[in-house]
Amino acid sequence: MEVVAYYRVSTKSQGESGLGLDAQREYVKFAAEQQGWVVVAEYEDVGVSGSIHPLERPSGAKAFADGRPVVVAKLDRMSRDVEHIAGLMKRHKFRVATMPTADTLQLHIYAVLAEQERTFVSERTKAALKSLDVRAEAGDIDALHSIANREDKLRKGRSMLNRTKGHDTQRQQADVRAALVKDAIELCVLKGAASLQAVADCLISRGIPTARGGNWSPTAVMRVMQRLGLELKKPV
Incomplete structure (x- = not known):
């Protein structure tokens, strides 16, 4: 075809x-x-x-x-x-x-489920926060403590963000670089790379350099895969 x-x-x-x-x-x-x-x-x-x-x-x-x-x-x-x-x-x-x-039915179902899951996650988060606010307004002690803890964490998070802005920038850059090779790594695994060394060899053979322009090593592959949440296929 x-x-x-x-x-x-x-x-x-x-x-x-x-x-x-x-x-x-x-x-x-x-x-x-x-x-x-x-x-x-x-x-x-x-x-x-x-x-x-x-x-x-x-x-x-x-x-x-x-x-x-x-x-x-x-x-x-x-x-x-x-x-x-x-x-x-x-x-x-x-x-x-x-x-x-x-077939078309299976693709449609997959698309619906993917969109539905994204919607559910957003709605669950919003509903949980709204429920917490309602309970707090009614005087629920646990809810008040939860909101106080949440606000405290947000304040600490903002403070930490300000103190570690440089580190965050570096992490964001690393995330971007990792995202660029995600599909390449997934494809290497799909085509049979069953070890970190095999993935490294696959990336090298395809002419894809590391972020620093060098060749891939098992350790470098492991770090990127961990950052992306990817895993090697387990032997059957």
């Missing part, structure tokens, strides 16, 4: 680094080899938010105008909006490299 590939990164730094786009290409390439797809064209949008409808993006519109099925690395590269996904399903064919055999 002939397909066209569509890649998207939401920040220019991801596009300039090439890591985000390269990792997406690897996902699509791996799925194409497994599923017998032939990628006949590639389109990419750099610095484009996932909140914008795919058909309103410069390259997204071209990809879907091609007429052949569109393949994306992950569903969120297409969109994070269930309404966008549902609308596209009615008019176009597309595939997701990380779920190559999923």
